[in-house]
Amino acid sequence: MSLSPSSFAILGAGLMGRLLAVELARQGHRVEIYDAGSPQAEQSAATVAAAMLAPLAESAITEPGVVRMGHYALPRWQQLIASLTEPVFFQQAGTLIVWHRQDAAEAQRFTRVLEANQQTTPELPPLQKLDSAALAQAEPTLAERFNHGLYLPGEGQLDNRQLLASLLAEMTRLGVQMHWNAPRTPEAFAPGTPGQPDWVLDCRGLGARQDWKDLRGVRGEVVRLYAPDVTLQRPTRLVHPRYPIYLAPKQDHLFVIGATEIESDDLSPASVRSTLELLSAAYAVHPGFAEARILEIRTQCRPTLPDNLPAIRQPQPRVLEVNGMYRHGFMISPAMLDVTLEILNTGQSQLSKRFDLRLELLGQPAPAVQAASALA
Template identity: 70%
Template structure:
């Protein structure tokens, strides 16, 4: 969020300073570990309609943003495939029903397509003969998060943003406007803003990156499972990001043996070609999460705007959050925020409450 806002505001002629606790590679950010899937219907199984609408909005907005970046960023929109083994058919049926209710509630979402074994093989030949049924969620997509972060770092440098890498700051460290400070302070620190957000917590995620050039999955694939429903996101050059875990913990120690075994075993159960893959990286990070698991924008005092709580949906909702902030800065209100059921908190709203 910080890089997106810095870039767009600099493009609009503002003088921007960016302070980041990490470096250009964003090595301390949850965004570096994420799979960066853009799957509003798939995610509707665990989130609210407003977030789903943000995700649908992002599928149109991301290509516009990426087109203006100085470096290529992998973006794909070939849908999400959901598969399951026979013993997990009841769980899959419950998921299908939830997705159907979402489409009824948000008609602009394309409905899931039911696939039998023949149709599934036609859609994803690499899985031919492995699953009797599946679901295809049309138009969903993904991007390469690390390419995007690198491209944004180049873009903000070219736009004249003064970048202060490896320089952690809090709002208290920045002089007020009356003392020569900035006219606007945008706080996008995630978990770094814990002292300013009551009940902000970290939710641990674990992912494995592997190189499997012999596996030819064409789109993000999710495996229904009652305990660990995994996702497999194919990136470029035979790289796959595999994840599933969502642990209520702020522990950032290395990936556990149990999680590694579950992730890799489930991937192998989807395609046996993963047996010969090479593990590139096993990584953990903590997602900044508010009590309701929803994103928030608030203005605690004049000249300060805070964005937080993007949870597990960061890349999926970032363009919507970006445009809500920009609209608020330009107009003093945001019709987009109302469309996404996003309440922008202001001192006046607290007074009314």
């Protein structure tokens, strides 16, 4: 069964809101989108994210269902990006993990966690242990600084800001009506009544805290650098017991570096301490970062539910709420998109069972409460 031509009001023009607007408009529906900010999505967590697509690497801090969502999303991202008229940088060259000699014990623990998770999700390509020769072949610029590493094949990344801009251009091309600096809540609509949209889709993230009483912000801090002397070919993670960082190389020697995850919805500027830790760790990975130029230091909070897992719920007829993407927004959003479309088309979702995704839909049994993710 497919959804007959309908009208949609989408609240929030971050990553999920834009993906849904584009897909629904392509299906012939009339779509209006409302956002508290501007077309540049400066208030969205998606603007600050590194946009790494790393299901096995992230398995160390999340549940198998989210890992399966990430694995599902990798080929789906290729399809979604290929359908856009403006180019978006996408790379699927795997993830490299390295560590200094003094952190070998932490690296062994981390390796054991990934190997165990690999057994739980066997569809993921197995990790590869690299000695100095294999590391030199995989990433020559790191050969003199690290003797061992891990390579996680198939993992990827994309350019988050290019994607948001391309989705904006696609919404314009498809005739989506966009309302900027125009925050709305579901209570502003009476879906299904004359003069009102048929459906309301709430994708406001932390903007929906009034409706999701247990929603919280998890703060992240990110540095964007221009480093012409650094030639890392793929996202690289540094194992460290206190601040494990990631370095995500984008186009034209642009690097996104981050690590911090703080239980706070504080959006004040980054601290000196955390900035020094990020930059020092980046320099420890590659000395070329010493001459890099700091383009931006940004903070943002990710919308997170108590179990650190995403959810879709239907508080009333013709209203769907999508939230709780935590730090996995780009990794899992294609899966969340397809589950939402499936619900709209059929009233339920078989795909969600594959991901152990929590659904709260009218007329269906309430889901069992999922245990919080055990941080390995």
